[in-house]
Amino acid sequence: MAKKNPDWWRGAVIYQIYPRSFKDSNGDGVGDLRGIIQQMPYLQSLNVDALWISPFFKSPMADFGYDVSDYREVDPLFGTLDDFDELLKVAHKAKLKIIIDQVLSHTSDQHAWFKESRSSRDNPKSDWYVWADPQPDGTPPNNWLSVFGGSAWQWDSRRCQYYMHNFLTSQPDLNFHCKAVQKAILGEIEFWLERGVDGFRFDACIFHFHDQQLRSNPAAIVADTTSVAASNPYGMQQHVYDKSQPENIKFLQKLRKLLNKYKAASIGEIGDDDSPSRIAEYTEGGDKFHQAYSFDLLTETFSASHIRKIVETMESKFAALEKPGWTCWSIGNHDVPRVTTRWGKGQGGAQFSKLMMALQASLRGSVCLYQGDELGLTEADIPFELLQDPYGITFWPEFKGRDGCRTPMPWQAGEAHAGFTAGQPWLPIPAEHALAAVDTQEKPRESVLNFSRRFLAWRRRNAVLVTGEIQFLATPEPILLFERSNGKDHVLVAFNLGDQTQTIALPKGWDKVTAMDGHGLMGGAVDKKQIVLKPWGGYFGRM
Structure with missing residues (x-):
C-alpha cells in the first residue's frame, strides 16, 4: 500500500x-x-x-x-x-x-446565532456579533466601508445599535474577540x-x-x-x-x-x-x-x-x-x-x-x-x-x-x-x-x-515543476523567462506573452539545453543558441 x-x-x-x-x-x-x-x-x-x-x-x-x-x-x-x-x-x-x-x-442574518444576538443587549449571544452605538448625531460609529458598497454599518431597530458587515447588510460580522x-x-x-x-x-x-x-x-x-x-x-x-x-x-x-x-x-x-x-x-x-x-x-x-x-x-x-x-x-x-x-x-x-x-x-x-x-x-x-x-x-x-x-x-x-x-x-x-x-x-x-x-x-511527473525553486532571468517584454531547480535538476522555461514571434538569446550556462517533450505546448524551439517563440508560444528545456 x-x-x-x-x-x-x-x-x-x-x-x-x-x-x-x-x-x-x-x-x-x-x-x-x-x-x-x-x-x-x-x-x-x-x-x-x-x-x-x-x-x-x-x-x-x-x-x-x-x-x-x-x-x-x-x-x-x-x-x-x-x-x-x-x-x-x-x-x-x-x-x-x-x-x-x-x-x-x-x-447570514438568518443564522440562529444572529437572530438571538439581535434580540436584546443582554442575551447569551449578545456579543457574538460586532455591535456599536451610534455617534451623538446618529451616524455610524466610524468611516468603515463595505466591500459591496456603502457604509460597513447597518442600523438595527431591535437593539437600537449598528452592526458591522464587511459585505452585504445581510452578512453581519461575527465578533471573534468573543x-x-x-x-x-x-x-x-x-x-x-x-x-x-x-x-x-x-x-x-x-x-x-x-x-x-x-x-x-x-x-x-x-x-x-x-x-x-x-x-x-x-x-x-x-x-x-x-x-x-x-x-x-x-x-x-x-x-x-x-x-x-x-x-x-x-x-x-x-x-x-x-x-x-x-x-x-x-x-x-x-x-x-x-x-x-x-x-x-x-x-x-x-x-x-x-x-x-x-x-x-x-x-x-x-x-x-x-x-x-x-x-x-x-x-x-x-x-x-x-x-x-x-x-x-x-x-x-x-x-x-x-x-x-x-x-x-x-x-x-x-x-x-x-x-x-x-x-x-x-x-x-x-x-x-x-x-x-x-x-x-x-x-x-x-x-x-x-x-x-x-x-x-x-x-x-x-x-x-x-x-x-x-x-x-x-x-x-x-x-x-x-x-x-x-x-x-x-x-x-x-x-x-x-x-x-x-x-x-x-x-506531475516532473517534480522540479511541482516543488522546485524559481529564479527569473532578465528579458524584454513580452517574454517571461525563468529557471526551476531542484537539486541537480534544472529546467528552463520561456513564455511569449505576445502575438508576434519573439527571439531571445539562450541565457548564460544553458548552451547544452535539451528540449523537453510531452507537455504539449507548441511554439518554442532552440535554434543556433537562440530561443524562438511563436505567438503565445512556450519552451521547456532541461540542462
Missing part, C-alpha cells in the same frame, strides 16, 4: 468547482452535489489533485452561499448530507482530495473534519477581527484597484483597523492545531492592501495556514514584468523568514472576469488558453484552477435584466459584477442549455460557450481540454 503524503498540498493542482454552475442533476436549473458526483470521471481525467467546492451550506443565497445560515447543513438546493458523504467517498475512490469553503468572518465565537466556529469546522474532508479554503480570512477601539481608517495614499473595482470607494481607504488585525494570528494557530489533529490542509484567501506580506505572515512557521493566495494575478494588468514582480515579491517575503510558508497561484476564480477575456482580450484563441494553463502551473507554488478554464471559456456578457450578483447590480455599468464568470459549464454542444440542465439555467449560457463544450473537445488532440490534461499529467 502506497504511503500517504502529508504534504500532498504543496505544489498541488486544485480545481475549483462553483456548484451552482457545474452540473444540474435534477432539472431545477442550479448545479448540485449529485451533479458533481455524475461528473467525477471527467474531474479525474483532468489530472488535478484536489477539488475545491464553493459553499453548499444552508443559506438564503443573498450572496449565493457565502451567507451561511447553518454551517452543518447542506442547502436543499444542492442536496443533502448523504449526497455530500457520497461525493466524498466517490472522490476519494478517484484519488481526489476534497477541499470545502468555509466562510467564518460573517454569517472566545465563545471562536470555540463555536472551531466546532463547525470539526463537524466537517469528522466527515472526512481533506482540507478547507478559508474565505475572507483577514476579516475575522476588527479594531476594538473602532478607529476610523485613514485615506489610501494610492487607491487599491487590486482587490476591488476602480469604481468602488472601498479602495480609497487604508484598511488598517477593519481587517488584518494582530489578534487573528492566535486564532489561526488554534485553527491549525485542529487541522493537524485530522491531518487536514488549509488555504487562505488574502485580499489585503499588502497581500505578499500578509501571506508570508499567515503561512510562516508551520503553525497557521498551510498556504494562501492573493488577488495580485487576478487583476486586469497583464505583462511579463508584472507577473515576474508579483512572484519575485512573494519569494522575497518568504526568503526573509526562518520557516517560510507556501503560496498558491490563481489567475481565475468565481470573483473575477475569465482570464481569456481579462488578460487575453479575446485574442490568441485556444493557444492563449493553453499558454495560461502552462504558465500558471509552472510558477513555484500550488495551483488553483477555475472550472471552465480548461475549456478556454471567455467572460460571458450578461445583460442587466438577467444579473443575479448584488455586487454587480450595485456598481453597474462601470462594474458588471461576477456573473460573467459564473455561467454554467457547457457539457454537450447539441443539447438544450449545453447539457448543463434539463430546466431553465439560473444564468444564461452563451452560444460561444456551447461551441466550446466538453463533448466538442474530447476527441481533438489539440483542444484546450486535452492539452490541459496532458500538461497537468506531465507536470
